[in-house]
Structure formats: C-alpha cells, structure tokens
Amino acid sequence: MTFFADFNVHSKYSRGTHPDMEIPTLARWAKYKGVGLLGTGDFTHPQWLVALKKFLKPAGRGIFDFDGVRFLLTAEVVCSFTQGGRARKINHLLLAPHFQAVDRIIDALEREDDLATDAVPTIRLTAEELVSTVRKISPEAMVVPAHAWGPHHSLFSETFGFDRLEEAYGAEAVHVKALETGLSADPSMARRWPALDGKALLSNSDAHHPSRIGREANLFDAPMDYREIVEAVGANDRVRFPATIEAYSQEDRYYAGGCRACRRPAADGESACPSCGKTFVRGVLDRVNALADRTPEEGRRRAERHHRLIPLADLVADARGVQPDADSAEKEYLKLVTQVGPELDILLLWEESRLREKLPARLVDAVLAVRREDVAVEPGYDGQPGRTKALLPPLPADPQLKLI
Ligand SMILES: [Zn+2]
Numbered sequence: 119m120t121f122f123a124d125f126n127v128h129s130k131y132s133r134g135t136h137p138d139m140e141i142p143t144l145a146r147w148a149k150y151k152g153v154g155l156l157g158t159g160d161f162t163h164p165q166w167l168v169a170l171k172k173f174l175k176p177a178g179r180g181i182f183d184f185d186g187v188r189f190l191l192t193a194e195v196v197c198s199f200t201q202g203g204r205a206r207k208i209n210h211l212l213l214a215p216h217f218q219a220v221d222r223i224i225d226a227l228e229r230e231d232d233l234a235t236d237a238v239p240t241i242r243l244t245a246e247e248l249v250s251t252v253r254k255i256s257p258e259a260m261v262v263p264a265h266a267w268g269p270h271h272s273l274f275s276e277t278f279g280f281d282r283l284e285e286a287y288g289a290e291a292v293h294v295k296a297l298e299t300g301l302s303a304d305p306s307m308a309r310r311w312p313a314l315d316g317k318a319l320l321s322n323s324d325a326h327h328p329s330r331i332g333r334e335a336n337l338f339d340a341p342m343d344y345r346e347i348v349e350a351v352g353a354n355d356r357v358r359f360p361a362t363i364e365a366y367s368q369e370d371r372y373y374a375g376g377c378r379a380c381r382r383p384a385a386d387g388e389s390a391c392p393s394c395g396k397t398f399v400r401g402v403l404d405r406v407n408a409l410a411d412r413t414p415e416e417g418r419r420r421a422e423r424h425h426r427l428i429p430l431a432d433l434v435a436d437a438r439g440v441q442p443d444a445d446s447a448e449k450e451y452l453k454l455v456t457q458v459g460p461e462l463d464i465l466l467l468w469e470e471s472r473l474r475e476k477l478p479a480r481l482v483d484a485v486l487a488v489r490r491e492d493v494a495v496e497p498g499y500d501g502q503p504g505r506t507k508a509l510l511p512p513l514p515a516d517p518q519l520k521l522i
C-alpha cells in the first residue's frame with residue numbers, strides 16, 4: 119500500500135507547542151493532511167507515554183491505531199556533551215518497535231537525566247553513546263540525526279555540531295542509517311556529501327502545531343509494518359521508499375546569509391553588509407557550501423525523488439488574494455480537507471481532471487504551478503523568514519473581487 123508518513127511531531131508537553139497537541143487532534147489533522155502513518159513524538163515524556171498507552175490500540179507489527187490513523191512510536195532527544203574541547207548539542211529522532219523497547223530506552227536514559235521537564239529532553243550521552251545504547255536495547259530501534267543541517271542543535275550545525283558524520287558517531291557511524299534533512303535542507307543539498315551516499319534521507323515536519331503535520335513527509339509503498347518500514351529506510355530502498363515531500367528550504371529564516379536590520383540578503387561572495395559594515399549572519403547555505411564536496415548541480419542530479427510543496431492553505435489564500443490567516447481562507451481550507459479530499463492527495467496525487475472537477479479554477483492553477491515548480495522564492499536570512507508563492511497571472515482588477 120502507498121501512504122505518507124511523518125515521524126517527527128511533538129505533543130503538548132514539548133516547549134513551544136500548541137496546547138491542542140493531543141492524540142485525537144493529531145489524528146484529526148493527519149486525516150486532513152492525508153498522512154496515514156504518524157510518529158507519536160515525545161515517548162520519553164512520562165505523561166505523554168501514559169496518554170499513548172491509553173489512546174493507541176495495537177494494530178500489530180509495531181503499528182498502533184487511533185480512529186483509523188496509524189501511529190509509530192517516536193521521540194526526539196538532545197545529546198549534550200563535550201567533544202574535542204567544544205560543547206556539542208545534537209538532536210536525534212528515535213523510532214521504537216514496541217512499548218517494551220520504549221520502556222527500556224526510558225530506563226536507560228533516565229538513569230542520568232530528568233525526562234519529565236521537557237518532552238525533548240537533554241541527555242548527557244554523546245551522539246555515539248546514544249546510538250550504541252539504543253541499539254543494544256533494541257536492534258530494531260532507529261536513531262536518526264534530526265534536522266541534520268539545521269542552524270542550531272544539529273549534527274552539522276556550525277555552533278554545536280560537527281563537520282563530518284564519523285566525527286560525531288565514531289564506530290557507530292555505520293549504524294546511523296538515515297539522516298533527517300529537516301525544513302532547512304533537502305535531498306539535493308544532502309547529496310553534495312559523498313560520505314553520506316549510503317545513508318537514507320528522511321523528511322518530517324517536526325510539527326509544533328497540528329496544522330503543520332505533513333509539512334514534510336515520506337512516501338512509502340510498503341505494508342504498514344514497523345520492521346518493513348525501518349528496513350526500507352535503512353536500505354534506502356527506492357521501491358518501498360520512493361520519495362519525500364519537502365518544504366522549500368529557502369523558507370527557513372536562516373537559509374541564506376544576510377543582515378536583517380538593513381534588509382540585505384548576502385550577494386555572492388559578500389561577507390559583510392555593504393550598508394552597515396557588520397559581518398553577515400551566516401546561513402545554512404553557507405555552511406553547506408563550506409562542507410560539501412560536490413557542486414549544487416551534482417547534488418541535484420544525485421538527489422532522490424522529492425516533491426517541493428507549498429501548503430494548500432497558502433495556495434487557497436493566494437488564490438483568493440488574502441493573507442493565509444484570513445478567516446475566509448481558513449474556512450475554505452477546512453472545507454476542502456474535510457469535504458473534498460486530504461491535502462497531500464490534492465497537492466500531489468490527483469489528476470488535473472479531478473482537480474478541475476472539485477476545486478476552483480484559480481486554485482487548480484496554483485496546485486499545478488507548484489507541481490511544475492513555477493514558484494517565486496525569496497530566501498530567508500538572519501531570522502527573516504523566506505517566502506514562496508505559486509506563479510499565477512495577476513487577479514483581475516475587479517474591486518468586488520478584492521472584498522471577498
Ligand atoms: Zn523537534
């Protein structure tokens with residue numbers, strides 16, 4: 119069977135998350151989005167674990183069910199340690215095959231650290247120790263460097279990370295089978311590293327709000343079976359794991375270098391702001407260019423199949439000529455995903471004829487423009503979020519239309 123999976127989401131017990139991040143809400147939004155398999159997130163948190171054990175019904179083979187949406191046990195932890203004389207902080211996504219493995223992982227982690235304060239707990243293991251600890255507890259569990267190119271707590275972060283995967287994981291590097299690209303990177307960036315050629319690339323939303331579920335996701339053509347999924351990822355099997363869904367990484371607020379105060383994204387070769395003279399705040403792209411061995415073209419050529427999408431809610435707002443948080447746009451979006459079809463199906467899977475039959479003409483044009491990557495992109499820099507917009511002919515200058 120074909121389904122979209124999003125493994126990295128958070129509960130209401132994580133910092134900065136929406137109070138509605140409860141299992142029934144997650145399941146409802148997974149349906150709106152067309153995500154058939156959702157990570158539970160946060161299984162290390164005591165209260166969330168109680169909720170998971172209460173709400174989720176075992177569906178067999180390491181998969182759980184709530185109201186027709188399937189779940190798989192996941193969590194995110196931060197390894198905080200010193201190595202090579204520097205403080206390191208690297209986030210990891212954990213996938214576990216059953217609650218017994220979860221209980222044993224928790225036992226091992228809470229020996230030293232408090233797991234109750236934050237649902238993304240900070241643990242005092244090195245990245246290498248985390249992989250070996252989890253692997254010894256459960257060979258079927260999976261440890262994945264989370265948002266590996268992210269600007270903050272990540273494997274390749276300039277401040278807290280490493281230049282090479284082997285430096286972080288040592289002898290355990292071979293057991294790191296996949297990396298999560300995260301919102302700030304995509305497969306064409308990741309494939310600029312020859313050292314990562316054997317590793318799979320996962321894409322997950324890291325959602326802190328239910329509406330963000332499925333913002334990035336993985337497409338599988340496999341039985342919904344924990345072992346099959348982990349094997350397909352571990353082998354980077356392009357038959358069972360044929361594609362990922364990507365946000366435009368340029369939307370990340372630290373994608374490019376620049377100076378926010380002067381509204382100046384860095385031009386090629388510039389290291390300081392020509393207006394105020396300050397050194398540009400470097401972006402993810404600078405880091406990628408500094409570390410990668412291959413050219414951007416070669417990265418694009420080697421990248422696995424992926425689909426870069428703009429959220430349907432943004433396309434709806436744009437087609438109406440309003441802001442995405444306008445009531446009219448939110449209403450239309452909810453009507454579409456509850457009465458017409460799930461978001462990812464509309465954005466990616468439906469034939470044009472079906473779109474034309476079910477959706478307003480201008481929205482169909484926007485969906486098709488995104489599929490062709492006819493998208494205007496303004497990269498984010500120095501904390502200024504980037505912007506993307508489907509390229510459409512201007513709205514007719516009818517004052518009546520502007521009022522809708
Ligand atoms: Zn996260």
Ligand SMILES: [Zn+2]
Nearest residue numbers: 377380391394
């Ligand atoms: Zn400046």
